[in-house]
Amino acid sequence: xxxxxxxxxxxxxxxxxxxxxxxxxxxxxxxxxxxxxxxxxxxxxxxxxxxxxxxxxxxxxxxxxxxxxxxxxxxxxxxxxxxxxxxxxxxxxxxxxxxxxxxxxxxxxxxxxxxxxxxxxxxxxxxxxxxxxxxxxxxx
Numbered sequence: 441x442x443x444x445x446x447x448x449x450x451x452x453x454x455x456x457x458x459x460x461x462x463x464x465x466x467x468x469x470x471x472x473x474x475x476x477x478x479x480x481x482x483x484x485x486x487x488x489x490x491x492x493x494x495x496x497x498x499x500x501x502x503x504x505x506x507x508x509x510x511x512x513x514x515x516x517x518x519x520x521x522x523x524x525x526x527x528x529x530x531x532x533x534x535x536x537x538x539x540x541x542x543x544x545x546x547x548x549x550x551x552x553x554x555x556x557x558x559x560x561x562x563x564x565x566x567x568x569x570x571x572x573x574x575x576x577x578x579x580x
Contacts, residue, residue, distance in 0.1 A: 450568065451567040453569050454524040455486065457522055457569065458481065458483050459482070461511045462480060463480055464479055464481050464511025465477065465478055466492070466502065466562075467507060467508040467509070468505055469505070475501075477496065477498055479509075481509070484539060486563075487561050487563045487564065488561070488564060489535065489560070489562075490530075490560050491543055491557050491559050492557070493556060494558040495551075495556050496550075502530040503530060503531060503532045503560065504530070506528065507528065507530045508527045509525070509527075509562060509564075510525045511523070511524055512524060518575070519573075520572070520573055520575070522569060523569070523570045525567070525570075526562075526564035527565055528566075530562045531561050531562075532559070533559050
């Protein structure tokens with residue numbers, strides 16, 4: 441693919457926007473049904489590394505599967521709202537020390553149990569960035 445195609449530009453824009461938001465949602469198929477869970481993410485070397493709670497067991501459904509990921513500044517109160525979506529194959533990875541520092545600390549507990557992180561790398565494909573301008577503020 442030539443370096444200046446719209447798809448490449450959209451991917452570049454998405455990877456530029458994502459670091460401004462810490463959490464997103466990863467969607468997968470589980471028992472042939474769609475399922476979504478929250479994930480912490482960082483952008484690293486042209487891909488996205490996500491952190492989820494191992495205790496849910498979702499990483500087993502995600503590893504090797506094509507997943508969808510979405511994150512945006514929707515709940516920030518901004519009048520210029522954006523949302524990034526992409527699909528790609530997820531793989532369980534062992535994060536580097538530098539990646540762990542960028543992720544920062546995690547919750548002590550999730551649903552009453554000790555948080556046990558697991559990390560997956562997703563190479564974004566079929567990237568879409570949606571922008572909404574002049575978004576009205578919520579009434580006070």
